[in-house]
Amino acid sequence: LAKTTQPISMDSYEGQEVNITCSHNNIATNDYITWYQQFPSQGPRFIIQGYKTKVTNEVASLFIPADRKSSTLSLPRVSLSDTAVYYCLVGDGDNSGATNKLIFGTGTLLAVQP
Amino acid sequence: DTEVTQTPKHLVMGMTNKKSLKCEQHMGHRAMYWYKQKAKKPPELMFVYSYEKLSINESVPSRFSPECPNSSLLNLHLHALQPEDSALYLCASSQDGVAIQETQYFGPGTRLLVL
Numbered sequence: 001l002a003k004t005t006q007p008i009s010m011d012s013y014e015g016q017e018v019n020i021t022c023s024h025n026n027i028a029t030n031d032y033i034t035w036y037q038q039f040p041s042q043g044p045r046f047i048i049q050g051y052k053t054k055v056t057n058e059v060a061s062l063f064i065p066a067d068r069k070s071s072t073l074s075l076p077r078v079s080l081s082d083t084a085v086y087y088c089l090v091g092d093g094d095n096s097g098a099t100n101k102l103i104f105g106t107g108t109l110l111a112v113q114p
Numbered sequence: 115d116t117e118v119t120q121t122p123k124h125l126v127m128g129m130t131n132k133k134s135l136k137c138e139q140h141m142g143h144r145a146m147y148w149y150k151q152k153a154k155k156p157p158e159l160m161f162v163y164s165y166e167k168l169s170i171n172e173s174v175p176s177r178f179s180p181e182c183p184n185s186s187l188l189n190l191h192l193h194a195l196q197p198e199d200s201a202l203y204l205c206a207s208s209q210d211g212v213a214i215q216e217t218q219y220f221g222p223g224t225r226l227l228v229l
Contacts, residue, residue, distance in 0.1 A: 031215070032215045034217070036220075041202075041222070041223070041225070042220075042222055042223070043118070043204050043205075043206070043220025043221050043222055043223055044157065044204075044218075044220050045220065046217045046218070046219070049215075049217065087156055087157075101159070101172075102159055104156035104157055104158075105156060106156060107154075107155075107156050
């Protein structure tokens with residue numbers, strides 16, 4: 001199985017930009033990279049998705065280098081309410097079937113301080 | 115309506131009990147998923163239904179039995195569970211299939227404790 005790793009935790013202050021990186025060294029060639037946010041005792045919530053280069057929406061940006069072996073979620077100006085666990089989700093490139101196994105990253109706990 | 119609902123929110127059961135978890139969505143999604151999440155770990159995929167047919171079973175023990183009565187409902191039947199099965203069980207749905215391109219919408223989960 002592909003290893004999809006993230007830093008265990010990150011600390012930030014309100015108003016700062018936060019960048020969280022996910023390493024996915026065996027991502028499936030035809031799959032997208034998706035990031036989710038999870039608060040305690042809740043299900044994950046979709047943040048952003050991309051295939052290559054850069055994607056931006058109203059809450060975040062996603063940077064993906066040409067080799068696609070990593071991706072970086074950028075949260076522009078974090079607030080206290082952004083304190084949560086952030087997961088990347090990729091398809092496992094080891095699976096030769098039409099449907100690739102979905103692999104969540106190890107998760108990064110972002111703690112935003114006032 | 116972009117909500118996935120799950121019942122019950124909490125469940126305590128003994129190792130000889132039979133119980134069921136329920137999940138419902140009214141977004142017209144044709145793919146539904148069960149995940150298991152242990153504390154401080156990422157969700158692990160258990161089952162996927164696509165167009166009401168089981169399309170993925172991630173080698174889950176037979177004491178977990180999924181059921182998809184119709185396109186809006188997904189059940190997980192539990193029987194003879196072990197204490198290590200205690201976890202948060204998450205249901206999700208997506209538009210059409212299992213492709214990584216699809217956004218999954220997750221429910222709040224059922225917190226299960228097996229005694």
